[in-house]
Amino acid sequence: MSSDHPIRETRPEPSPRDALEEVLFEVKRVIVGQDAMLERLLVALLAGGHVLLEGVPGLAKTLTVKTLAEAVGGKFTRVQFTPDLVPADLVGTRVLKAGGGGFDVELGPVFGNLVLADEINRAPAKVQSALLEVMQEQQVTIGGTTYPVPTPFLVLATQNPIESEGTYPLPEAQVDRFLLKLLVGYPTPGEEAAVVGRSLRGPVVVEKRLELSDLETHRRTVAEVFVDRDVVGYAVALADATRRPAEHGLEDLVPFVEYGASPRGPIGLVHAARALAMLRGRRHVVAADVRDLAPDVLRHRLVMSYDALAEGITAEDVLDRVLEAVPLPAGERRRANDARDQYAA
Structure with missing residues (x-):
């Protein structure tokens, strides 16, 4: 029996594992080595937990988080923690309108999907407390009004283990909020040679391999x-x-x-x-x-x-x-x- 309409082959939807393997492949186009760290970051993303990265400077911690955000189509924000940082610099504040007609709310950099808190232990206790609320409650309170952060929401904080001058130890209550603490080590000589070789070429354009809606679907699959x-x-x-x-x-x-x-x-x-x-x-x-x-x-x-x-x-x-x-x-x-x-x- 013939038909005037051609039969279209429907390609099966990729499994969650295959979809996330594509994300991992895209990140590895930029990041050399650090396979265990990349796998753990995906675990945290799927489980909805925050990550504390500890390693000496220059190990591509910031680049890794930025690349992962681009590969999953999320909004990446970065906050450089310093001793003079105040909570408003992190969560946002109310700003007086021109002409004195009330206040506008200016949301801070914490309103992203993947938020990098760089050198988190350099900020004072008030800032730590503000970040703690966001990590635990997934929301921010400004002027008595509550603002939910985007979904998914993941805080990835870094700290330097070799320089303690001018730092504030993280409270145990805050450290306990992190699902994972990852120790980022030096690359092998072969990996480091590949890093140097890539630095001689132009930057890699990262392609989005996943929609945030698909990521939410995969997170629901994990719960099953x-x-x-x-x-x-x-x-x-x-x-x-x-x-x-x-x-x-x-x-x-x-x-x-x-x-x-x-x-x-x-x-x-x-x-x-x-x-x-x-x-x-x-x-x-x-x-x-x-x-x-x-x-x-x-x-x-x-x-x-x-x-x-x-x-x-x-x-x-x-x-x-x-x-x-x-x-x-x-x-x-x-x-x-x-x-x-x-x-x-």
Whole structure:
């Protein structure tokens, strides 16, 4: 049977993983290396959590955030934190109209999709408090009126670990609001050679690979990723081992940890693991997802003691021991053993 109308082939919609792989590919056209950081930034974007980036100057932290915003079609704003910054410089203020006919509201740079708070620990406490409200409440109050920030909204803050003069330590309450703390290291010699080579050419034009509406759809998909009760128990056990190390066979760590991870720790672990599972092409979370993210989700939630400072014991050292001491759920241990036995055979 013939038809006058040609048959059109409908191309299937790309899966969330494929769509986000395109975003990652676009960012990697600009950023060399830093694969783990890029993956974690996508995790934060999907999970709706904020990120604290710590690294020495010159590691392309600002460029990474700007490129990611362009690739997902979001509005990028940057605030350089300095000691003379005031809350109005961040959130906005009321401005008197010409002729004295009332006030206009001028919204600050915090009204963006991806907000870069550069050198966040250089701003005084009042500015930290203003940023805290935005991060937690997703809104700003100016002159008694509340203004919601755009959706999606993500704060990515940077701090320099090697220069403490003129800085204000971040309050624990604010640090705990960050879903992830990422340590950005130096590139390998090969990666650095590629960076130098790219600097000899013109700047790369970043193409938008995702609409913000699609990103919101993918975030709803993350909320449907299944999390087994054993995986939740594993995340809780990791956090508990930082609070009560002696009960997990880690008596020698007791003098070094003043306070362990807050309840936001396991909550953040599970939500971030959902996003990571989707990026890895699964609709369910496995304990390995939680284990891979544990250092990034928990390191900034540990308050180390003076004994730890004196002996050079870091949060990473504690978490390495915790990950060794807390066993995987029984089902995943069996699967890991079966895979190892099959490989050996």
